[in-house]
Structure formats: C-alpha cells, structure tokens
Amino acid sequence: MNSSTLPINSYVIVGGGTAGWLTAAILIRVLENTNATITLIESPEVSTVGVGEATVPFLIDNLKFLDIPETDFILKTNATFKLGIKLTDWQNPGESYWHPFGDVGSKINGWEFYQHWLKANFNGDTSNYTDFSPCAVMADAGKFYIPNPKKPNNLSTMGYALHFDASLAAAYLSNYAQSRGVVHKQGHVETVSKHEDGRLKSLVMKDGSSVKGDFFIDCTGQRALLIGEALDVEYEDWSHYLPVNRAVVVQSEIAPSETKKSKTAQSKVQGSLPPYTEAFAHEHGWRWQIPLQNRIGNGYVYASDYCSEEEATELLLKNIQGKPITEPRTIRFTTGKRKKMWHKNCVAIGLSSGFLEPLESTSIYLVSRAAMLFITMLPNMSLAKETESEYNRLMDSEYENLRDFIVTHYCTSRRTDTAFWQDWQKRDIPPSLQNKLAFYKSQGRLIRNDLDLFGPISWHSVLSGMGVFPEAYDPVVDATIVAESHKYIKGVRASLIYSVNQLLTHSEYLERLKL
Numbered sequence: 001m002n003s004s005t006l007p008i009n010s011y012v013i014v015g016g017g018t019a020g021w022l023t024a025a026i027l028i029r030v031l032e033n034t035n036a037t038i039t040l041i042e043s044p045e046v047s048t049v050g051v052g053e054a055t056v057p058f059l060i061d062n063l064k065f066l067d068i069p070e071t072d073f074i075l076k077t078n079a080t081f082k083l084g085i086k087l088t089d090w091q092n093p094g095e096s097y098w099h100p101f102g103d104v105g106s107k108i109n110g111w112e113f114y115q116h117w118l119k120a121n122f123n124g125d126t127s128n129y130t131d132f133s134p135c136a137v138m139a140d141a142g143k144f145y146i147p148n149p150k151k152p153n154n155l156s157t158m159g160y161a162l163h164f165d166a167s168l169a170a171a172y173l174s175n176y177a178q179s180r181g182v183v184h185k186q187g188h189v190e191t192v193s194k195h196e197d198g199r200l201k202s203l204v205m206k207d208g209s210s211v212k213g214d215f216f217i218d219c220t221g222q223r224a225l226l227i228g229e230a231l232d233v234e235y236e237d238w239s240h241y242l243p244v245n246r247a248v249v250v251q252s253e254i255a256p257s258e259t260k261k262s263k264t265a266q267s268k269v270q271g272s273l274p275p276y277t278e279a280f281a282h283e284h285g286w287r288w289q290i291p292l293q294n295r296i297g298n299g300y301v302y303a304s305d306y307c308s309e310e311e312a313t314e315l316l317l318k319n320i321q322g323k324p325i326t327e328p329r330t331i332r333f334t335t336g337k338r339k340k341m342w343h344k345n346c347v348a349i350g351l352s353s354g355f356l357e358p359l360e361s362t363s364i365y366l367v368s369r370a371a372m373l374f375i376t377m378l379p380n381m382s383l384a385k386e387t388e389s390e391y392n393r394l395m396d397s398e399y400e401n402l403r404d405f406i407v408t409h410y411c412t413s414r415r416t417d418t419a420f421w422q423d424w425q426k427r428d429i430p431p432s433l434q435n436k437l438a439f440y441k442s443q444g445r446l447i448r449n450d451l452d453l454f455g456p457i458s459w460h461s462v463l464s465g466m467g468v469f470p471e472a473y474d475p476v477v478d479a480t481i482v483a484e485s486h487k488y489i490k491g492v493r494a495s496l497i498y499s500v501n502q503l504l505t506h507s508e509y510l511e512r513l514k515l
C-alpha cells in the first residue's frame, strides 16, 4: 500500500456537546474493531450551549443505527415524544396550524394526496390539509401510539421524534462512546499547530501538553476553534435572509394541571404532556415550548435590531406556563454556515459548521447527517480533494434546503403588527426559494429537492397552514372522479378520529414505558 493511501490512525474530536458526543458515538460504531483511535477533548472552562432539545424523526434512525434501545434512551434523558410542531399566531394572530411528521393522507390512483386535497378545496371543501395526518390528529388530542409494523393500520404512516434533556443526552452518548473505546480527555485547547502544507498537526493544551492527530473534528460550538480560528475558513452570514440573532431561554415547572389525567374532552391536551413542540410567533420573532417529562424548555428567538434583551426576557417570562426554575439567559448567534465544512484534515460538525435558528429543530439533525455522511466518506492519509469537495457540496445543499424551508414560515406571514413583521413583506428571499414558491403558486406542484429533509408533505403543510394557495391544482388528478376522492377524503378523516379516540394519552403512554 502506498503510504498516502493508509487509513487514518487517529481522530481527535474537540468539543463535548451534543455534536461532539453524537459524532463520537457514530464514529466508534464503524471504527470499533479497527486500529484507529478516537479521542474527544472537552474544556472544563467552556460550557456547552445547553439547549437543543427538539428533534426530527432522523434521530430515531440514529438510535437504531447505534443499537441504542429507544426506551432506555427515553427514560434516561427525560424524553417525551414529538409528533410534529404546532405553529400558533404565524399567519394571523389567533390562528394555529400543524407541521406534522409522517404522511398526510395517501396517494389516490397513484397521485399525491395534496393534489386531491387542493382539488377538493377548489371545489369548496373546507377541511384543513393536516386533518388527514395521523400525527396531527394524535397531537391535537394529546394522544400517542407507535403502530406495530407487523399489523399495519390507518395510523401506520405516522412518524415521530423526541424532545430530550440536552445534557442528559450528551451524557448518555458519552457513556455509549467511552464504553466502546473513545478516549475522553478534559482539557482546554489553547492553540493549534500546523504542518507546512497547512494541515492541522496538534492541539496545544493549557497545561502545556499537546495532542497529535491525523484528522480533527471541530465540535467546539460557535467558537469554531479549528475550522474558523486555526484554518481561517470564513462564515457565510445569512442574517439578510434570517435576521433573528438572539434567544433568551428559561426552564419552567410543568403546571400541575398538565401532569394530571384528562377528565373531559375539552381538557384534551391540558390533561397530558403535549406530544409536540409549540412555536408561537410574537412581535419580534417566535417562542418555543418543549415539554420534557420533568420540566418545560422555553425560549424566545428574536432579532436584536427590533427588540432589547429586557423586552425579550419580559415577553418570555410573561408567557411561559409554570414557574421558572432557572435564571433566564441570552444566547447570541448569527444564522449562516461555513463556506467549507471540510477543509484539509478537519471537518466541522455542529454549531462550528453553521446555525439556521431552531424553528424546525434541524441542528441536531444536521449533526447526525454530517456524521453519517462523514462515515460514508472516511478519508485516508491522501486526503483526496474530491472527498472534501463532495462532502461540502452535499452539506451545502442540506443547509440551503433547510434555510429555504425556515424562511418560508416568515416570508408568507401576513402579520404587519410590528416593524419586524412589516420588514418581512419586503425582505429578499433566496432565489432558490423564489422559484419554488412561484412554481407552487402558479401550478400547485411541489418537487422535492435532492437532499431536502422536508418533502412535499412538509412544504404543503406549512404553505397551506400559512394560507398560501396556488392558482391551479395538478390536472392529473382530474382522472379521478370527484365523488371518489370526496368519499376517500371523508372516510380518512372519520377513521383517524375513531382510531385516535381509542389511544392512551401521551402521559399514559410514557408511564407505560416505565413499567
């Protein structure tokens, strides 16, 4: 073997937040029985960002890939189930809609359900698109259930993710990774030394020791110690597209009524933990509410050009349910991404690689996506340029697709109550999104971009939820007799409601897991 094609012997991950430990867990899963060493270095002086508690269904695939028993993970991270996001006050104050996981309806005569729904809508039907989503119907009723894949039923097309305690999740993944051979070192990296060709050589620690490596993974959060400070890879600022840049966060107690069982139909969700994230639009941004088994995570994401820290904190504290159990703290960020996430012998994963704001809970997804992509492209000592550029191309697409999806929530709003929302009416949106929206508005068609986490069902949930309707539906559905699709549409809704009525509440389902 030519020496340049030898495998990488030592991987060094810097950072012990969700990104560091999830990456370590994924890497050791494939390198466990090889000669490669994986070392994770974490500074006792720099705390983790401490937020990042809502996920998307990809996390469940990750747990399966890592062979982590889902129930064990749920119990040890105080996790709850998530069936999607309830978006309140986005289109107009007082209105809510769902972005559910899983399918919405199913194809009729081979054509997408959303086209049949659009046609029914043109013909006067007043249902909401997500009335036909198993997840939205369950979430609305505060119920939860995972269908048995061997016994398919009308709820089988649901999907789910988790809300979890970020520090407990990092601890869980840390145990997992260390028990399989990842070496954990506490220490603060002071500087980085480089080879003549610009590759990273070793980390110089505060205690004077040094740590060498063949390949480095930068999970140092927003500081981006390796990719940014040492390698000078620039940050592409997307604030002109996504201007929010602060989040004030606080944890609160679960209000007593939420822990009790539901007694009346009206108290539906009140009587149990909501199996969804709620995102409320406000004057200068939006507020999240993430239920865990033992507490609620809250945060107000806002743009500092329009709102002071004091105003934001006051708004958050005024709106949370239950008493606060932590002091409110403000996190600053700039939306955007690194111009290159892989450069020479370093890849940036997590906040060091970029951040889009948390509206669609996509950051931990991007961490796992990056780590999974990295293991399919593991480099050797030659550090082929092609691997680097292919990785960067794919991750860029992921980021751009998610950016467009998030921008859609804002730019389609009709709110004009503050300067923040008025400015959204005139703000430039990415050309890729302009095309997608124009195509949809003129023809009612949504084509999935390569590597878009969110397909037409998600896009249609948000567009119809925001009241964006096309001028036409796809004429292919005209081959289906109106009465036939109408019968189907009515039948799906009734059967979903019937099935969901039989289910346990989300709280009861979680209690069962503990038995």
Ligand SMILES: Cc1cc2nc3c(=O)[nH]c(=O)nc-3n(C[C@H](O)[C@H](O)[C@H](O)COP(=O)(O)OP(=O)(O)OC[C@H]3O[C@@H](n4cnc5c(N)ncnc54)[C@H](O)[C@@H]3O)c2cc1C
Residues within 6 Å of the ligand: 014, 015, 016, 017, 018, 019, 020, 041, 042, 043, 044, 045, 046, 047, 048, 049, 050, 051, 052, 053, 054, 055, 166, 187, 188, 189, 190, 219, 220, 221, 222, 223, 225, 247, 299, 331, 333, 349, 350, 351, 352, 358, 361, 362, 363, 364, 365, 367
């Ligand atoms: C307001 C907000 C809300 C969010 N909500 C969500 C959400 O709901 N869902 C979601 O998926 N994502 C969310 N995210 C993103 C999510 O929190 C992050 O993607 C995730 O936590 C990963 O962070 P990280 O590990 O990259 O960085 P961090 O948690 O910041 O960890 C950085 C690590 O680097 C170490 N480090 C730093 N400097 C040094 C040094 N010199 N030497 C050694 N070690 C060092 C630190 O000790 C730490 O261990 C949110 C982010 C923000 C800001």
